[in-house]
Amino acid sequence: MRKHILIVLGLVVLAGIGIFTWLGWPDKARVDVAEVTGQRPRITEPRSQMIPTVKVADAVGWPAGAKPQAAAGLTVSRFAEGLDHPRWMYRLPNGDVLVAETNSPPRGRSFVDQVMRYLMGRAGAGVPSANRITLLRDADGNGEAEFRSVFMTGLNSPFGMTLFDGQLYIANTDALVRVPYTEGATKIDAKPEVVITLPGGENHWARNVIAAEDGRTLYVSVGSASNIAEKGLDLERKRANILQVWPKEKTSRVYAAGLRNPNGMAINPQSKQLWTVVNERDMLGSDIVPDYLTAIELGDHFGWPWYYWGGYPDKRVEPANPQLQQYSKRPDYALGPHVAALGLTFAGDVNLGQRYAHGAFIGEHGSWNRVPPSGYKVTFVPFTDKGWPAPGAKPIDVLTGFLNAKGEAQGRPVGVIGDRTGAMLVADDVGNVIWRVAAARTPAR
Template sequence: MRKILKYAGIALVLLIIAGGIAYYVLSRPDMARFSTAELSGRVPVMATQRPESFPTMNVPEATKWPAGEAPRAAAGLTVARFAEGLDHPRSMLVLPNGDVLVAEAQSPPRDSSGIENKVMGSLMSKAGAGGKSANRITLLRDADGDGKAEVRTAYITGLNSPYGMALIGKTLYVANTDAIIAFPYVEGETKMSGKPAKLVDLPAKGTNRHWTKSLAASPNGWLYVGVGADSNIGEKGMGNEVRRASVLEVRPENKYVRTFAAGIRNPVGLAFYPGSKQLWTVVNERDMLGSDLVPDYMTDVDEGDFYGWPWYYWGGYIDPRVPPEEEDRRQYVKRPDYALGAHVAPLGFTFTEGLNLGERWANGALIALHGSWNREPVSGYDVVFVKFGANGKPVDALPVPFLDQFLAKDGKTTRGRPADVKVAKDGSALIADDTGNTIWRVSKAG
């Protein structure tokens, strides 16, 4: 009996050691082989797939900006606080009179049961998210032109995780996580006096993993909505992805909704190229193929475009983790225009029409990179500029740093995270910092 117990004990120890080794092998961070620069541009490096059983988890802890400190602006520019003390400012809309609307919002309540949900909740908390949503749109006004918003009012309250905003004529559209609602807009009001009317419902069932619903108004008065997937690669079933991972078209005059383009995992920022009918978006791609895959990207979007999610990425590379679809559409997968780097998490972006910061920043796009949670080393946590050519496409050059050092020098903490960028009426750039609870204003130095 003693020998049996002895051998059983040895076997148990060996089993524990083997389990520990297996866990280490499966869960250790996947180290990037390429830099963000190599994974960016019109022709990025397309790395070898390294599927992960457990995601690489490398989340810098969110802290606050020390007094007197700010992000670093590019040479020739200066940065200052336009507004502070906000509650998780996300997307912005600059109104014709110069007022700035800011959506203060976080994810709607989520299921916290189960290991996956608990882990994601812990990561969100560490990253400075996951709190109770303010569910508010705030109006900021710089009436005296000194570069600071001395007027701040609760413009619309009682919303449901609002994100996208668009003004068409005298109607202000707001995209809650589950519906677009319309308000009568009166210029100069500091509080919405009109009553809301629901325009259309938006996909919000399931886990609502990607809850943001961005909006862009087209020249003809139609709305375009960015709707993210409810999963990483459709692992919960494609029946849960109806009208998700798509850009939807909404026609307000008759409340008609259709899928405009599909296979786009999480199209957050939307904007029309100045003076044209060409829609552009920035996209958060899939996870757990390694620290170098898949590049997040910026691309134009046309009617009927299919970008491959979840079966393919970057113009036709096959994701081996996804069961093949019945109809092979690989030949129809559209390749993105421009890579921004792996896991950089682009959120809001704007074209630089009206920006008065010098010729260097003309004819291009400013993109807020919210930052990675699953890459070693981390990527993003800055605002970059992508130059466009006369053909209305990005030129063959790398992104240019515009505003950085949201990430502390130790790489383990953040003072803030850029979530959106817009051009103010006076030609400066406004950057929403959602964990720093600040709107930064970038202007010419001196």
């Protein structure tokens, strides 16, 4: 009997291998990731998959004394450590740094949810959310936060933070909330006031918020609930977009749409225009679709879920939407496939020398479904002095080494901001560290 069971199991395994071979699983990249970056990336034919390619870098953390590798002319050190899944940061006017220690809210019980829980757990994202904002203070300017305090608790997967008209706004997964703020405060006990509700949880749970360039409104980013709306478009209502919010009136409108998962947002100091980084769709192979960096204008639609990169149809999406194709906006700059671009800030907020005088710094959290892996680093996209990506420019690696020689994740970068000296702070949600990157010739002040 046991022999028969083993034979049956063997046949099942062989059949499974045969099916995976027929499906081309796991899909491996056929072009270099650099070819899928820049203003004119190579968009190859899709290789649609029934089962996604899975290449998860197991989270192992940093060995004692280890750290990422900074580009030539830069140094890297620990600004703070011992945090609990730090994802996002915000610098207050007095130089204090707020850190959102946060994670996904509990996932559902469907098979897909269970699989994603397992995969994200391997990637270091399986811990419960601390639902906390911590304040870090480097009072003596030596590049290390010697003071920290629990700034706020009782939040719901908080992410983005911004000051506006004397109040601190926090983007929970299910609502934009606010509390009164006093400069220099190290703790806030006030009950948050809801400004607007947001569709919470699901696939892309992190919500960001920044002050708009008009001085009157806020931008709030809300990711999709799925890969390509396979759970139905009703679930995507008020998602996959950037909202414009009027805080006093507690009203909002869709500012731009068709953005699968916009996360990092920043105002370009050269043009005073909104920019964002976006995570694009999965299961079309390891070579596409590129995540991207792009400027945003009112009324833009970037095609999701029906189209990608300015009009390439995703034939998996039903019902089709042919009338949208000619209106799908092409992004400004491709960052490479599956890099999971999350963090975004501009030169000016960060000052690392002449090589980085104009452009955008981007935290790439790293792929979970590409062979070989992509991302897992902080990059810089050079801009011209007119405020646009430099023609022909490729991303420059600023901070690398997050994957070890075995392909394990010692860390994963997320948010990037400047500290009060112009050095760059990088939130590492696997290493539970805030890294500080500075120009080697300029000692911490």
